[in-house]
Amino acid sequence: MNRNDSENVLDSQREGKPFGNVLIVGLGMIGGSFAKALKEKGLATLYGADRREGELALGVSTGVIDYPAALTAEYIAHMDVIVLATPVRAMESVLLEIQPHLKDTTLLTDVGSTKGSVVSAAKKVFGEVPANFIPSHPIAGAEKSGVLAANSQLFEKHMAIVTPLVDSNPALLDRLHQLWSAVGSDVVSMDVEHHDHVLASSSHLPHLLAYTLVDALANSDRSQDVFKFAAGGFRDFTRIASSDPVMWRDVFLSNKEATLATLDHFTERLAVMRTAIEQSDGASMFGVFTRAKSARDHFLRLLEQRTSAVPKEVRPVSMSVAPASSIKGLVSLSGDKSLSHKAITLACLAHGVSHLRNVDLTGDVRVTVQAFRDMGVVIEEVAADQLRVHGVGLKGLKAPIAPINVHQSSVSLHLLLPVLAGQDFPVTLVGEGALLNQPMEALFNLVRSMGGHVMTATADCLPVSLAPSTSQRVSLVLNSGSKRLHAAALLAMLYSPEGAELQACKYGVSQVKALFSCFGLDVSLNGSVVSLVPATPQRADIELPGDVNQTAWLTLSAVLSPGSRLAIENAFVGDMASPYVSFLQSIGANIRVTEQQLAGFEVGKLDVSFAPLSCFELAAADVYGLRNELAFVCVAAAYASGVSVIRGLSDLPYYYEDRILSLVDALTHFGIVCEYSSGNLSITGGVPLGGEVDCAGDYRLALAMLTLGLRSREVTKVNDCQKLLEEFTELGSVAAQLGFHCAVVQ
Incomplete structure (x- = not known):
């Protein structure tokens, strides 16, 4: 050819x-x-x-x-x-x-x-x-x-x-x-230069260390026993020493400057670790190990995202409730979830080592823990519900290696954002699912009031980036809003260079006030004016009271169930928690409270038994104080005699109103007469028919719907309960212990 x-x-x-x-x-x-x-x-x-x-x-x-x-x-x-x-x-x-x-x-x-x-x-x-x-x-x-x-x-x-x-x-x-x-x-x-420095750190240095380690051990006096008894960790770390020697010789010679710069940085860090071992400085070692584990876990999450061919299927979970339960027994509940988030946050910002007991470490509390670990805070899990937190001070956090993912945790976002606005490094927060579409105007404006530079891709929605800024005096007015927004405001006040002032509803800050006092912070409440002298939190040794939502659920369940005799020994009570127990007592609930003090919190033993409930009328101001328990209040109205009226629902933040409107749909489906007009709701008590309802993944709504099925005419099935089981991992064991006949169904 x-x-x-x-x-x-x-x-x-x-x-x-x-x-x-x-x-x-x-x-x-x-x-x-x-x-x-x-x-x-x-x-x-x-x-x-x-x-x-x-x-x-x-x-x-x-x-x-x-x-x-x-x-x-x-x-x-x-x-x-x-x-x-x-x-x-x-x-x-x-x-x-x-x-x-x-x-x-x-x-x-x-x-x-x-x-x-x-x-x-x-x-x-x-x-x-x-x-x-x-x-x-x-x-x-x-x-x-x-x-x-x-x-x-x-x-x-x-x-x-x-x-x-x-x-x-x-x-x-x-x-x-x-x-x-x-x-x-x-x-x-x-770009070329950046590539060579990144690869020198992520690929070239690990190969250099593997080759050097194997060569050093092979030439030691104990080389035979070293290789004979080496375990999987040695094999995994030194695996890359089997790569082509010629290729890697050429790589190091071709990328000499970047490799030497990376090697020098590693040598400095290794010297710090040597000093920590020599001086028996366990805290420093643990800090390095914690940050390293966090970085490694982040790498694995990125790798999983790249290698997953299809997203994992989330199987829907439903729960059924059989009528005629009888709630009996003594229970000590896991720590309040909201307080757990906040206590961990304050412990991370404190001076010294804090010991937190009865902490709820389920669900999105893990998001808050992981975020602080990503920023260098050593958090030891001493037991299933106990933490030892090595605080770093108000401005001692370190820049994370990647954007902080709050997943779907609005609580984590509210607590982290004002804290991050007070740091000296830029940071980005991302989220997932429905949280991405939630407007955060009030929270972002709070951060802006601190002098923070807030940048969002979509108007006041995640993701959000913060740039370091000069702190300024914080002066805020919160006439309404969630407890998490009030907690965010108090955290923002810690970073005010001078005294800070907040006008807010007492129900929004009283719970946080008790927690702040445990960390040596003095929050004064004069009518609607909240004052706080900025100071660094001090280490604390505290035990958290039982979860407010679980207490509300079990208390109402026992009140509605004939034959019930329930005792909750670590209930969070008083105005610091919510006026919920007082409200139930006012409509006929048989609840006896034995109060005591627990590390600044009003904690009591609740003795609860069945009692018929009377209809009631709630003014808008009362409704605001009961906003977190409002779904349970509506269930109480469904079983009370007569017509109950709840006013001012439209004055609440939209997500509270949406929750109640979803519950009204369920009540109507169960044959309970409800009328809603101009923000006012009337519910005529009766006997629910039972049937199938959907909680739309809402934790509180799911618990309320389970309670609604306690005395219904037929079995009640509540769909979309995945979030409930994630947040309340002990639901099954608590229900079985107390005689609440609910079970997971497909």
Whole structure:
């Protein structure tokens, strides 16, 4: 076949292939895997060039490439894409061979793990980096080498970094992105210098440490026993020391400056750790280990997001309630969830080590814990409900390595945002699910009043970024709003450079006032004016009272169930908690309260038994004080004799009103007569029919609906209870202990 015939054959091979003719220079594991991935997908005609004739022959015989090739004009001029998969130190010599025959329209790229040396080689060969040479680097590999290690799935769900230069051809740059996407990679762009420093830290340094550690241990006096008794941790850490020594020698020589800078930083940190061990400084060691675990967990979460082919299916969970339960027994409830969030927050900002007992560590409380761990706070889980928190002071948090994810926890967001606004580093907070669509105007305005710079992609919704700013005196007016917004306001007041003042409803701050006093902070309440002299919280040793929501649920359940005899021994009572117990007593509930003080909290033993309830009328001011328990209040009205009236619902924040309107739908479905007009609700008591209702994932609404089914005519089924079971993990055991006949159903 003459030269013209050969060229015609080469030109015909590209027909019908999206990427035409692709030449892989260097048929090692990376180059072979790239060729095999394109070939199996039918995206290109694959040519291979390699100085090792054996590898080239294997590439053809195993189907990794279609044809062998050489770095001559006959082949180079007819390639649409050329991928350099040679060792980085061989790059210059390969470019010298290619340069005379390379067309401007051919995309030329590489797969080397250093970019600065590759760009330097291109400049040396071409005089300047040609517009069609765009470096890239797949973050994938294995310890195996050679074309027989080729794996067409190697790049699936792995990152591929493209490092374009100022003069890179935009059309070919877009084609390079398409090329890496075609083999399954998640493609990102990065400048050359930044790439080399990032890879020196994330890839080059770990290999250097693994090689050095194995070499040091192999030359020690106890080498035989070291390797004989080494466990899985040693194997996992040193696995990468089995990589190609020649390749890694070239990598370190090609990326010398970035590697040395990273090595110096690591050496400094290692010296700090050595000092901590020498001085038996357990707190410093634990701090390093905690931050490292947090960073590692973050890395694993990112990896899981990249490698998950499909999102995990969330199976719907429903619960059924059988009528005629009888609530009997003595129970000590897990700590109040809202207080748990706040106590952890204050302990993290305190001076010294705080001990927190009866902490609820379920559900979104874990979000708050993880956020502070991500910012360097040492939080030890001493027991299932006990924490030892090593406080860092008001401004002692460290910048997290990534945006803080509050998931779907509005409470975590409200507590974290004012604290982060008082720090000296920028930070971004992200969320998930319904929280992304919730307007946070009141919370963001609170942060702005601190002098914080708030930046959001969508008006007053997540995600949100904070930039460091100069603190200013905090003066706020909160005529309404949730307890979490009031708690956020008090936290903001801690960062006021002078005295701060807040006008708010007493029910919003009294609970937080008790908690602040446990940490040595003096919150004064004079009518509607709240004052706080900014100070750093001091370490505390406290036991939290039982959860308010669980107390409200069980108390009403016992009141409504004939034959009930319930005792809750650590109930959070008094105005600091809520006027809920007093309200139930006012409509006929048989509740006896034995009060005591527990670390600044009004805690009491509640003795509850069945009693018929009378109808009632609540004014708007009373409704606001009962807003968190309002769903239970409506259930009480459904079983009370006569017509109950609840006024001022439209004056509440929208999510409280939405919850009650959802419950009204359920009551109506159960045959209870309800009328709602202009923010006023009337409920005529009766006997609910029972049936199937949906709580829309609302924790409090789910508990209220379960209580509604206690004396219904038929079994009640409540759908969408996943959130309830996440937040109240002991629901099943508490219900079984006390005789509440509810169960999970599919």
